[in-house]
Amino acid sequence: MMPEVCLSIDVEDWYDGMEVLGEPTPKPAGARSGLEGLAEHLAARPSADGPAPRVTLFVVGNYVDTVADELAGLLASGHELASHGPDHGHLPEEYSGLVEWLRSGRCALEDRFQAPVKGFRSPRFDRPASIGLDGFRAAIAEAGFEYVSDIHVLGEASPVRELPVLSFHGFPMGGGSYQRLLPVPVVTGSVNRSDGPVVLYYHSYDFGATLPRVSSIRTLAAAKQLLGRSRVDKAFSAVLSRYGSKACVDVQR
Numbered sequence: 001m002m003p004e005v006c007l008s009i010d011v012e013d014w015y016d017g018m019e020v021l022g023e024p025t026p027k028p029a030g031a032r033s034g035l036e037g038l039a040e041h042l043a044a045r046p047s048a049d050g051p052a053p054r055v056t057l058f059v060v061g062n063y064v065d066t067v068a069d070e071l072a073g074l075l076a077s078g079h080e081l082a083s084h085g086p087d088h089g090h091l092p093e094e095y096s097g098l099v100e101w102l103r104s105g106r107c108a109l110e111d112r113f114q115a116p117v118k119g120f121r122s123p124r125f126d127r128p129a130s131i132g133l134d135g136f137r138a139a140i141a142e143a144g145f146e147y148v149s150d151i152h153v154l155g156e157a158s159p160v161r162e163l164p165v166l167s168f169h170g171f172p173m174g175g176g177s178y179q180r181l182l183p184v185p186v187v188t189g190s191v192n193r194s195d196g197p198v199v200l201y202y203h204s205y206d207f208g209a210t211l212p213r214v215s216s217i218r219t220l221a222a223a224k225q226l227l228g229r230s231r232v233d234k235a236f237s238a239v240l241s242r243y244g245s246k247a248c249v250d251v252q253r
């Protein structure tokens with residue numbers, strides 16, 4: 001049987017991410033976000049079998065204004081809205097501040113789009129070091145979320161559903177950033193060996209966003225973020241046409 005696959009996209013600004021990493025890079029005026037390219041990939045699914053694909057969009061709150069129209073179009077097509085934090089910075093290390101931070105990320109999206117937001121994914125899969133995974137899960141529940149998609153798993157004690165991204169011997173090959181380095185059959189082979197649902201994740205800027213030329217790279221950190229990016233959307237399309245996609249909110253685990 002084909003495993004259930006959830007394709008998910010972290011909707012964030014590549015330039016903002018580089019700033020958080022301490023590698024500020026000037027953003028050209030009129031830079032494309034990649035969401036238009038994502039919508040084209042979703043509409044161009046070659047296989048007509050099965051239900052229309054639904055993906056989950058984990059959106060950074062402070063990026064919403066920049067991409068509001070593109071997001072509204074994707075939501076109108078039935079895709080799921082979820083939170084990737086109010087910003088892509090570092091998480092508060094104090095419990096009540098963390099709950100407030102999580103809640104503000106959810107409310108920013110719900111207020112803007114009048115759609116329920118049930119899922120959370122942490123920027124860079126970070127977790128607050130001083131709170132512990134059980135405290136982190138409690139904060140996510142208290143902030144009003146129903147599930148978390150993460151690389152960490154607390155297990156049965158978690159008050160929210162956990163939908164971990166696909167990993168293989170600790171290698172998060174469910175990520176587009178890793179799939180750009182792997183042949184597609186390696187990825188699909190790993191999906192086939194998993195008892196689903198299998199959660200894979202990509203980034204909005206992998207679908208034709210305006211990014212710096214590789215020849216302009218000055219630092220190793222920037223190189224790591226850019227090399228092979230143009231291969232990610234092909235991996236995404238290969239997985240989409242083979243398995244389709246369900247929204248994270250629609251699968252049981």
Ligand SMILES: [Zn+2]
Nearest residue numbers: 010012123124
């Ligand atoms: Zn992110």
